[in-house]
Amino acid sequence: MFRRPSEPISHQRVRDLLSSYLDSQVSQRERERIEGHLASCAACRRYQEELRATVQAVRGLPQVAPPRSFTLAQAPQRRTAWASPGWGAPLATATAAALFALLMLGEVAGLIGSPVARPVARPTTDVLSEGGRVNSGAAPQAVPQPTPTVGVPLGIMGVQGGTPTPAKQAPTPEPTKTPLPAPTPTAVPPPPPAEAAQPPLQVPLLPWLQGALGLLAVTSGVWWLWRRRRVRG
Amino acid sequence: MQRSRQGDLTAFNQLVEQYQGPVYNLALRMLSYGATAEDVTQEVFLSAYRALGQYREGSFKAWLLTITANACRDVLRKRKRHQEQSLEEMVETSGDRSVSPSPTPEEYTLRREVQREVQQALNQLSHDHRIAVLLVDLQGLDYGEAARAMGVSLGTLKSRLSRGRSQLREHLLATRGTLEP
Numbered sequence: 001m002f003r004r005p006s007e008p009i010s011h012q013r014v015r016d017l018l019s020s021y022l023d024s025q026v027s028q029r030e031r032e033r034i035e036g037h038l039a040s041c042a043a044c045r046r047y048q049e050e051l052r053a054t055v056q057a058v059r060g061l062p063q064v065a066p067p068r069s070f071t072l073a074q075a076p077q078r079r080t081a082w083a084s085p086g087w088g089a090p091l092a093t094a095t096a097a098a099l100f101a102l103l104m105l106g107e108v109a110g111l112i113g114s115p116v117a118r119p120v121a122r123p124t125t126d127v128l129s130e131g132g133r134v135n136s137g138a139a140p141q142a143v144p145q146p147t148p149t150v151g152v153p154l155g156i157m158g159v160q161g162g163t164p165t166p167a168k169q170a171p172t173p174e175p176t177k178t179p180l181p182a183p184t185p186t187a188v189p190p191p192p193p194a195e196a197a198q199p200p201l202q203v204p205l206l207p208w209l210q211g212a213l214g215l216l217a218v219t220s221g222v223w224w225l226w227r228r229r230r231v232r233g
Numbered sequence: 234m235q236r237s238r239q240g241d242l243t244a245f246n247q248l249v250e251q252y253q254g255p256v257y258n259l260a261l262r263m264l265s266y267g268a269t270a271e272d273v274t275q276e277v278f279l280s281a282y283r284a285l286g287q288y289r290e291g292s293f294k295a296w297l298l299t300i301t302a303n304a305c306r307d308v309l310r311k312r313k314r315h316q317e318q319s320l321e322e323m324v325e326t327s328g329d330r331s332v333s334p335s336p337t338p339e340e341y342t343l344r345r346e347v348q349r350e351v352q353q354a355l356n357q358l359s360h361d362h363r364i365a366v367l368l369v370d371l372q373g374l375d376y377g378e379a380a381r382a383m384g385v386s387l388g389t390l391k392s393r394l395s396r397g398r399s400q401l402r403e404h405l406l407a408t409r410g411t412l413e414p
Contacts, residue, residue: 019395
């Protein structure tokens with residue numbers, strides 16, 4: 001397989017490569033192509049000379065003497081191994097990420113959450129599911145549950161943690177003894193259940209904790225990368 | 234170097250004396266303002282002393298210039314361009330230390346004029362292009378060192394250098410009308 005020693009090359013490509021060519025930073029093949037082009041192109045030869053003169057002009061700038069000495073009068077505090085960008089932030093990132101993952105896993109596995117809201121959440125899910133069928137036209141069936149509960153199942157992020165939200169329960173039929181008429185999709189939400197049936201109001205700490213840990217992990221990771229970039233050669 | 238890494242301030246100050254010229258000049262050419270360049274230079278050596286344990290191998294000068302380039306970028310991001318005349322004052326008071334000895338007054342004036350135009354052309358470049366040109370053409374780093382100092386690939390360094398030089402050529406042609414080798 002033979003290759004022509006000097007393949008055609010555009011003016012623009014030659015000019016893009018001339019900077020590296022002047023510093024002998026092009027491949028042998030590129031050199032051959034550039035020199036082949038320059039041999040027959042007066043405009044690019046002129047460009048080459050002007051570029052060479054430009055580089056010489058920059059290299060001819062004087063070195064300005066520093067106006068004072070920058071020696072250190074006393075040793076500044078050096079970063080300890082733990083405080084340096086090499087360890088501190090990665091450790092914080094890893095710790096926060098591990099705690100975050102642990103909380104998520106614990107919640108998915110049902111290990112974390114309200115001991116009151118958790119047991120009542122499962123039947124409510126069933127009720128909601130059946131309520132969906134009711135909305136499609138089927139007659140609602142009373143759920144054989146002695147006390148209606150309104151606990152909302154904990155989502156993957158633990159939203160609300162058992163706090164009742166009437167709007168979400170619009171299609172949920174009240175487990176009354178008589179069948180309800182088919183509710184319209186835009187029906188007014190049913191009256192809130194009796195206060196006695198509500199679980200105690202709980203502050204949703206878990207999602208806040210998860211959010212804070214996730215934010216800490218991301219922030220410390222970004223900070224660590226930034227510090228590394230600034231001081232590393 | 235070994236003593237400096239162990240915390241020997243006297244040994245480190247010898248390195249400061251050796252490299253403060255390149256660090257200060259890169260800061261000065263990047264920032265065009267003597268007082269800011271001084272602040273950056275001092276900060277560079279403070280940072281270098283603190284981070285000396287992270288310096289592994291290769292050119293110590295290139296490592297220092299990496300810190301300098303990052304510090305200059307931070308300063309440039311925070312401020313507007315308005316202080317370009319100050320570099321001329323610095324050159325005026327410190328004297329021309331370029332190679333050619335004892336130029337005639339006419340030669341000296343002409344050279345100063347060219348240098349002023351080159352600095353003005355440099356100030357027209359983007360920060361990335363200016364750093365590439367200064368690291369390679371003013372500080373004499375090789376392409377690999379300059380690429381590492383800028384945190385870019387060799388190809389990106391070549392591209393930025395090519396564009397920076399090309400734009401410098403255009404600026405100088407626009408102001409001088411001709412470029413003689």
